[in-house]
Structure formats: C-alpha cells, structure tokens
Amino acid sequence: MATREEVKPLVVSKIRVVAHRSQDPPETAKLFDDLGMGPTVRKAMALPYSRIATSFGGLPVSQAAAGALKTVKESIELVLKKANARES
Amino acid sequence: MKNPVGRRGIVILLLASCSLPVMGQDASSWEVHLQQSISDKNSATKPAAFQLTFPGKGENSYAVDLGLTALRPSDFGRAQWDWGVAAEYHHNTLLDRKQDTREIGFTALGEYGDPATIAWLPQVIAKYKYDGVKSTGSLVPSASMTLTNFASAIGFAKGGPGFKFFWQPTLGVELEDGVKAPSAKPTGQVSRAFGHLEAALYPAAELLKNRLEIVPGVTLWQDFAKSKQLGIARDRHVLRTISVNYYLGSDQMFSLGLDYVNGEDPSQGLPEQRYTRIAFKVAYPPPNG
Numbered sequence: 338m339a340t341r342e343e344v345k346p347l348v349v350s351k352i353r354v355v356a357h358r359s360q361d362p363p364e365t366a367k368l369f370d371d372l373g374m375g376p377t378v379r380k381a382m383a384l385p386y387s388r389i390a391t392s393f394g395g396l397p398v399s400q401a402a403a404g405a406l407k408t409v410k411e412s413i414e415l416v417l418k419k420a421n422a423r424e425s
Numbered sequence: 426m427k428n429p430v431g432r433r434g435i436v437i438l439l440l441a442s443c444s445l446p447v448m449g450q451d452a453s454s455w456e457v458h459l460q461q462s463i464s465d466k467n468s469a470t471k472p473a474a475f476q477l478t479f480p481g482k483g484e485n486s487y488a489v490d491l492g493l494t495a496l497r498p499s500d501f502g503r504a505q506w507d508w509g510v511a512a513e514y515h516h517n518t519l520l521d522r523k524q525d526t527r528e529i530g531f532t533a534l535g536e537y538g539d540p541a542t543i544a545w546l547p548q549v550i551a552k553y554k555y556d557g558v559k560s561t562g563s564l565v566p567s568a569s570m571t572l573t574n575f576a577s578a579i580g581f582a583k584g585g586p587g588f589k590f591f592w593q594p595t596l597g598v599e600l601e602d603g604v605k606a607p608s609a610k611p612t613g614q615v616s617r618a619f620g621h622l623e624a625a626l627y628p629a630a631e632l633l634k635n636r637l638e639i640v641p642g643v644t645l646w647q648d649f650a651k652s653k654q655l656g657i658a659r660d661r662h663v664l665r666t667i668s669v670n671y672y673l674g675s676d677q678m679f680s681l682g683l684d685y686v687n688g689e690d691p692s693q694g695l696p697e698q699r700y701t702r703i704a705f706k707v708a709y710p711p712p713n714g
Contacts, residue, residue, distance in 0.1 A: 373582035381540040
C-alpha cells in the first residue's frame, strides 16, 4: 500500500521539472496561476502520474482526471488514490 | 448572411456549464465525463453548455451542447491511451442558427512523450453523425494531434506580472461519409484537413489574478476530396471565435463573458453565422481555479 510520504516527493518532483522551477512547489501552489500549467499540460501529466501510480501496482490516471486538477495538493491526493486503487 | 446582432441587438444569455466525472473512480477504471464536445482540441476547457436566450424582440430560444464519454485509461509503458465510447448532442432552436446534431461512436485519447520537454496528444474518433436539420446521416472517422512544449509556450503560460499568455495548435483530418439522405438528395463523401489555433491572454495578470481572460481562436477546414454529386461549392470553411471572460471569484467558477462567433463548423453541422452574446457563465469544475 502506497503512503502519502512515498507518493508526495515523486509527484512534487515531476511537477517541478515540468513547470521548469528550481525548487519544489508548495502543496498550496496552483498549477495554472502559480506554475503556468495550462489545461493541455495538466492533461499531459496523466502519463507521468500513471507511471507513479502503476509503480505501486495501482491504476493509471486518465487525462480527464489529470486535467481537472487545480493544485499540487490535489495532484498528490489523486496519484495516491490511484496508486492504492485496484481493478475491481 | 443574416446578422442576428444587427437585427436583434445583443442577446442576454444565461449559460451554465459543467464537466462532471459522473462515476466514481474507485469503483472501476472506467470514468464517465460530461463536456461540451468529445473533440478534445481546445486548450481552454469546453464544459457542457446549456444556453437560454431572451432577445428583446422575437421568440426565446435555447441551445444545448453536450458530449458524454465513458473512457478507460490503459497504460502501454511509453504511452497511454484513454479509450471508450462517446456521444454528442448539439441543439439550437434559434431560427437563423438552427442546429440538431446527434453523434455516437468510439474515441481514444493518446499521450506520448514527456510534458517536461514535449508531449504529443493524439485523438482518434469514429462516430455516426445524424443531422436532424438536413435529415442526413454520416460516418465520420477523424484523427487529430496537439502537443505541449514549454519553450514555445504551447500549453504553458508565459510572460510576466503584466501579461501572460499561452497558445494551443491542433491539426487533423476527417472523412464524412454520407450514408443517409432524404429521397432525391445525394449521398457522398467529403475528406477534410483541419487546423485549430487558440490562444489565451491574461492582461494585468498579477493585478487581476488571471481573472481577465481573452481567448481568440480560429479553425480552418480544407476539403481535399469530395463526391461531385454533393454539390458543395466551397472547399474552405472557417470559424473564428473570441471570448472575453472576467472571473468573479478566485475559484473561477462564475464569470461574465462576451463571445463573438463568425463562420461555420462543418464537423458539427453548424451553418454559417455571425453573432455576439453577453453571457453569465457557470463552470464546474472551474477551468483554472
């Protein structure tokens, strides 16, 4: 079972690299207002998020779900949820 | 071409929209979403829309634009495809903009690459389209591609505190194969290439906290092959739009907007038209809030 402590650094690190920031953004950072990630970029985060989630044996993250995310915190929570989800 | 603006004045419009993940994500890897169109080409989100128009003169009217998808993401290692079924419905009762289009089919949204450098997002759609205004039915397979790239500001907001912007290009091809038409009217095929370009501009970005958004867009369709019996005179079709939105709260759920539409959309059966509208918009979830 994936824990938040395991998932958070992976998600935050990926967001930092994609947004071309020198430091990890805080959980409160907004993906568009603070990090400049438009709707298509947020959808494109589905693939790296899926890689994180499936590395814990979880399910992939859809583009629609990734595109609807607004903050770094929401991104961590979604990937954590998918990392612990199993095919029913 | 009729100009509803000149004849009726600017209409007062109430526009409510939503893009809802209808089904819980824990129960299944299938996800159901409601949006304005299953075509995923736009950078700005296109939630489902319900519009009521109350012109000063003439009859009231309504318009509905809905796209419903049930998609399942599948991981292929270096790529991911979200695939499933989709249905779309566009209806407008206004006399000079009449539209009644129903579509159902399959769609697949792909993703390759890395959004840190360049990510490619292809979309494949195969659908049956029924046009209730013309009483025609057609099979419409299509394929399109968009991308994100930080250096080029494609999908990424660039600029400073005084002005921010990003843009989103999409290219694609579609075939419309008419299989049903009223008696004495011909059926046939039209093949089109299309390009869509959209930008999002945020003047005084820091001062207004990105609340003022200007979104100009243009879509160009070029017919490159078509059956002669269809008698389609023009090879080129253009749709130009400009939306100016001012978000009323930091969550960007409510906004006041001015929309300008000029042109036609052969993919959705939207006839040539030109109008301006003022709208109060409600979007859930908010596009960037």
